Amino acid sequence: MTSFEYQEALKNAAKSMVRVKNPRRLLKMIVRFINREVGLSHASILMYDQDKSQYIFVDSRGRHRIPIKLVKLDERNPLIRWFSEKGNHTGKDRLSKDYLTHEQVNLWLKNPAIMNNGHADELKEHILQLQDVMLTLKAAVCVPGYYKKELLGVLILGEKIAGGAFTPEELSFFQTLANDASMTIKNARYQEDLLAKNLLLEKKRTILQERLREIEQMRKKEQETYYQIVMSLAREVYAKDPYTSGHMEDVARLGVMTAEKLGFDLTGKKKDILVAALHLHDVGKIGIPDHVLMKPERLTDEEWKIMKEHPSRGAMILEPLTDFKRVAHIVRHHHERFDGKGYPDGLKGEEIPIEARIIAVVDAFHAIVSTRCYRRGRSVLIAFDELRANAGTQFDAEVVNAFIAAYQSSSMDQTEYKSHHDAH
Numbered sequence: 001m002t003s004f005e006y007q008e009a010l011k012n013a014a015k016s017m018v019r020v021k022n023p024r025r026l027l028k029m030i031v032r033f034i035n036r037e038v039g040l041s042h043a044s045i046l047m048y049d050q051d052k053s054q055y056i057f058v059d060s061r062g063r064h065r066i067p068i069k070l071v072k073l074d075e076r077n078p079l080i081r082w083f084s085e086k087g088n089h090t091g092k093d094r095l096s097k098d099y100l101t102h103e104q105v106n107l108w109l110k111n112p113a114i115m116n117n118g119h120a121d122e123l124k125e126h127i128l129q130l131q132d133v134m135l136t137l138k139a140a141v142c143v144p145g146y147y148k149k150e151l152l153g154v155l156i157l158g159e160k161i162a163g164g165a166f167t168p169e170e171l172s173f174f175q176t177l178a179n180d181a182s183m184t185i186k187n188a189r190y191q192e193d194l195l196a197k198n199l200l201l202e203k204k205r206t207i208l209q210e211r212l213r214e215i216e217q218m219r220k221k222e223q224e225t226y227y228q229i230v231m232s233l234a235r236e237v238y239a240k241d242p243y244t245s246g247h248m249e250d251v252a253r254l255g256v257m258t259a260e261k262l263g264f265d266l267t268g269k270k271k272d273i274l275v276a277a278l279h280l281h282d283v284g285k286i287g288i289p290d291h292v293l294m295k296p297e298r299l300t301d302e303e304w305k306i307m308k309e310h311p312s313r314g315a316m317i318l319e320p321l322t323d324f325k326r327v328a329h330i331v332r333h334h335h336e337r338f339d340g341k342g343y344p345d346g347l348k349g350e351e352i353p354i355e356a357r358i359i360a361v362v363d364a365f366h367a368i369v370s371t372r373c374y375r376r377g378r379s380v381l382i383a384f385d386e387l388r389a390n391a392g393t394q395f396d397a398e399v400v401n402a403f404i405a406a407y408q409s410s411s412m413d414q415t416e417y418k419s420h421h422d423a424h
């Protein structure tokens with residue numbers, strides 16, 4: 001092969017290397033290429049196997065090919081040691097480690113002067129071992145392939161069939177081939193590792209997402225269960241109090257109608273929050289003894305004190321409904337007054353959540369029109385008057401107006417409502 005031919009061959013080899021993703025296939029291609037183009041008694045490649053921590057033959061071609069399954073070299077093998085020491089050159093010897101030819105080895109052994117550096121015995125021993133390995137492998141030349149300082153493999157070539165020593169051009173060609181192949185192998189391995197890592201990461205991520213979904217579902221389920229419990233508590237409260245008995249739905253409907261009239265945004269969870277608050281605002285009454293809750297006469301100061309705790313108790317009961325944090329907040333403030341004279345916190349005007357201001361009006365209306373055991377329910381018109389009279393002090397005037405407008409425009413006829421309540 002001429003110099004030009006080598007360069008061409010090299011270019012072609014480099015091109016195919018870029019395309020090759022499987023490093024073993026690449027090495028086999030190189031072995032076949034050298035064997036065909038140069039004409040050798042054999043061409044073989046040793047490659048480092050990470051899993052086995054050994055150098056193994058991936059391919060061997062030619063008349064004197066090596067039985068690749070049988071021969072494996074570990075890191076203590078003289079040949080491997082020779083090339084591995086290139087990276088951490090300690091000055092033990094200054095002999096070339098770019099490649100190894102048997103002529104070179106013979107020359108070194110015949111000329112002890114080049115080894116005259118204080119480690120001569122050790123070095124000579126190593127070179128004798130090298131000679132031995134090369135004879136066993138029928139190697140005329142060994143060319144290491146590195147990636148940075150890591151020995152990835154060794155090209156082991158037999159004698160030229162045509163005879164004669166290898167030219168410097170040929171040796172340099174083998175070196176370039178070995179190093180390019182090493183780089184390609186390293187890249188392919190890197191890609192493989194990266195792919196494996198990504199797959200693992202992806203798998204972990206999927207598992208995590210599934211787990212999070214499960215947790216979220218469990219949490220939702222718990223919230224639903226809790227909501228059901230709280231609702232049944234609220235129903236119990238309503239059932240105990242004769243004037244509200246059976247009117248939970250009425251209260252909720254009137255409240256939503258008022259909110260709509262006010263132009264209050266009911267999109268998303270906002271309507272659910274309002275409805276839940278309308279249903280649950282008196283749930284805190286659950287702890288109040290029946291004789292207080294159902295007392296027809298005026299409550300004593302002590303009894304009032306207990307009664308006035310129901311908004312904060314209700315908020316405490318609703319605290320675990322984390323999806324409905326606002327419900328607890330609304331419930332806490334449903335007995336605040338617009339003028340700031342209500343309880344439990346004396347909030348004023350806009351400080352009071354709008355839903356709580358709505359509940360205050362709807363709840364008062366209900367109390368007025370409903371028949372209690374000690375008096376008949378009064379008419380809707382009387383209730384309206386009372387609401388209007390207290391607008392701006394007890395109630396938010398805007399909410400009162402919206403409520404009356406909503407009530408009047410609704411299908412709920414006044415007489416119908418009244419007779420409905422009189423039935424109790």
Ligand SMILES: [Fe+2]
Nearest residue numbers: 281282334335
């Ligand atoms: Fe209340």
